[in-house]
Amino acid sequence: MTSLLDQLTFSHGPSMKNRFMLAPLTNQQSHEDGTISDEEFRWLTMRAEGGFGLTMTCASHVQEIGKGFPGQLGIWDDKHLPGLTRLVKAIHSHDSIAVSQLHHAGLRSPADVIGTTPVCPSDNEKTGARGLTHGEVKQLIEDFVAAAVRAEKAGFDGVELHGAHQYILCQFLSGDINRRDDEYGGSLENRSRILFELIDGIRARCRKDFMLGVRLSAERFGIKLAESIEVAQRLMSEDRIDFLDMSLWDVFKEPEEDEFKGRTLISYFTELDRRNTRLGVAGKIRTPHDAEVTLDAGADWIMLGRAAMLQHDWPNRYEENPSFRPVEMPVPRKYLESEGISKKFQDYIQGRWPEFFAD
Numbered sequence: 001m002t003s004l005l006d007q008l009t010f011s012h013g014p015s016m017k018n019r020f021m022l023a024p025l026t027n028q029q030s031h032e033d034g035t036i037s038d039e040e041f042r043w044l045t046m047r048a049e050g051g052f053g054l055t056m057t058c059a060s061h062v063q064e065i066g067k068g069f070p071g072q073l074g075i076w077d078d079k080h081l082p083g084l085t086r087l088v089k090a091i092h093s094h095d096s097i098a099v100s101q102l103h104h105a106g107l108r109s110p111a112d113v114i115g116t117t118p119v120c121p122s123d124n125e126k127t128g129a130r131g132l133t134h135g136e137v138k139q140l141i142e143d144f145v146a147a148a149v150r151a152e153k154a155g156f157d158g159v160e161l162h163g164a165h166q167y168i169l170c171q172f173l174s175g176d177i178n179r180r181d182d183e184y185g186g187s188l189e190n191r192s193r194i195l196f197e198l199i200d201g202i203r204a205r206c207r208k209d210f211m212l213g214v215r216l217s218a219e220r221f222g223i224k225l226a227e228s229i230e231v232a233q234r235l236m237s238e239d240r241i242d243f244l245d246m247s248l249w250d251v252f253k254e255p256e257e258d259e260f261k262g263r264t265l266i267s268y269f270t271e272l273d274r275r276n277t278r279l280g281v282a283g284k285i286r287t288p289h290d291a292e293v294t295l296d297a298g299a300d301w302i303m304l305g306r307a308a309m310l311q312h313d314w315p316n317r318y319e320e321n322p323s324f325r326p327v328e329m330p331v332p333r334k335y336l337e338s339e340g341i342s343k344k345f346q347d348y349i350q351g352r353w354p355e356f357f358a359d
Helices: 038-049 078-092 134-154 168-173 193-205 225-237 288-296 306-310 314-320 333-338 343-352
Strands: 020-022 054-061 097-103 158-163 211-217 243-247 278-282 301-304
Touching (some): 020 038, 020 314, 038 078, 038 343, 078 097, 078 134, 097 134, 097 211, 134 158, 134 193, 158 193, 168 211, 193 211, 288 301, 301 306, 333 343
Parallel strands (some): 020 054, 054 097, 097 158, 158 211, 211 243, 243 278, 278 301
16 A cells, blocks of 8 residues: 655656645735745745655746735746745755746736736636737746746746636636637637647756646636546646646545536546556645545545644654644634744635634
């Protein structure tokens, strides 16, 4: 049986010392110009020190107009390089792989945050976002690739393309949102074209051992499960990426679409022919038992989000005692501060998960 403490190898880049990845979590701690803050530096490096085999940044926007929330980490300009380089060195000092998640919020970019109208694959009446021109789609591809090159320059071992959660790559994949009539809209092949062109561009311009992953939503956000499965299988079959990160929200749930019910959502992805692609999942993995069951279900690695927020050293504690009892919500604010979660991060958490707080 595979253990959570087993090493994991990839087609490109270094091996993970265990099967624990830090989920890329929005935290709103960085400076408004996208440069990393001491608070975000502490949050991430504490998790590397706590034993995570791979430490991933929050969603880092590749265009200034793609900012999705205040205090977001940026990777769209060389001014971000000094802070990112410092971050990578610290993550590596704790024997953790460093990966930058590349992101553009698209129609989810608040106009008051970016100071202009947000953009989308096509005009979106509900949000007021405007459709990208063909030239702007090409520029978006270039800016994603340039961000990957910038991540490589900063010393990151690789990048993950954020194609989930109704951000811009997910918007292109969605048949509900993407109404384009050029080669980037219409059929699933066309709607997914931008993703595969991004992958090709990064592979062409980054070093041969640079890691590349993709995050996808399995469902919701205008994404149909059958299409998500098809894109996932194509990514794996063509050996284009090192890892696929499926954001399931709950690894134990059944699909939302009636025709797919009767089995777990995760099973539709663990049964795929992975070839050399490693499959990981995220979604309500809180306890050692949860993590072990998820690995036994066929995942190659697991992502911890809220569990990692509550305990920076979750992997180290598991290594010391696989039956340890994790900290549970609610907790005092001072405890969260001791776990590297600043007041800014706490304010963000308060708006989404007030159940975190005991005071």
